Amino acid sequence: MVEEVKALAKNETLELVTSPLGKKPIGCQWVFTVKHMANGLVERYKARFEAKGFTHTYGLNYQDTFAPIAKMNTIRITLSSATNLDWDLQQFDVKNAFLHGDLEEELYMKIPPGFDDKKTKRKVCRLKKAVYGLKQSPKAWFNRLNKAIISFGYHQSNADHTLFIKHGSDKITSLIVYVDDIVATGDDKEEIARLRKLLAPAFEIKDLGQL
Numbered sequence: 440m441v442e443e444v445k446a447l448a449k450n451e452t453l454e455l456v457t458s459p460l461g462k463k464p465i466g467c468q469w470v471f472t473v474k475h476m477a478n479g480l481v482e483r484y485k486a487r488f489e490a491k492g493f494t495h496t497y498g499l500n501y502q503d504t505f506a507p508i509a510k511m512n513t514i515r516i517t518l519s520s521a522t523n524l525d526w527d528l529q530q531f532d533v534k535n536a537f538l539h540g541d542l543e544e545e546l547y548m549k550i551p552p553g554f555d556d557k558k559t560k561r562k563v564c565r566l567k568k569a570v571y572g573l574k575q576s577p578k579a580w581f582n583r584l585n586k587a588i589i590s591f592g593y594h595q596s597n598a599d600h601t602l603f604i605k606h607g608s609d610k611i612t613s614l615i616v617y618v619d620d621i622v623a624t625g626d627d628k629e630e631i632a633r634l635r636k637l638l639a640p641a642f643e644i645k646d647l648g649q650l
Contacts, residue, residue, distance in 0.1 A: 453564040464547040466491040489572035507581035509601040528650035534643040
């Protein structure tokens with residue numbers, strides 16, 4: 440729980456403010472999971488802080504929604520191309536992905552359970568960035584990632600908005616996004632290595648190696 444709160448502070452996701460009049464703060468909760476390794480042993484205990492997005496009202500708390508999930512056909516074509524052309528498949532994971540999305544709405548949320556005390560009395564959290572559980576979080580996260588990848592010289596596919604392609608002089612690199620997982624492939628190994636370095640300053644990237 441402390442690690443998650445530190446991540447929120449590091450990303451400047453929220454700030455503590457006096458509860459404004461006429462604004463009803465959104466509820467929040469902790470979700471606990473146990474991460475296991477491939478051999479079944481416990482890797483780590485994880486606590487995720489989530490907003491109670493089911494209390495949202497369309498048009499008031501959020502506008503559009505979008506799920507950044509690659510189409511299954513896109514995944515099949517990518518895997519088939521990599522297999523037939525002997526390309527490497529490199530997998531990246533973005534840690535706390537949804538915390539990187541910028542919010543357009545003015546939203547307030549209650550203090551995380553377990554972290555309220557005398558100092559936080561009559562205080563609420565003003566959300567500056569998206570958190571898990573919000574209806575607009577996936578869209579906000581993907582908008583931020585989309586701008587970053589396009590600025591690196593990639594073109595977004597019209598057939599699948601989670602597919603990005605970059606053509607070199609005689610080489611090609613493509614990447615697909617599935618929520619917070621990124622798979623990059625192509626015959627330009629230098630570009631794939633460069634992509635990771637370009638993403639690292641803006642997002643907390645975890646290199647998962649070969650897929």
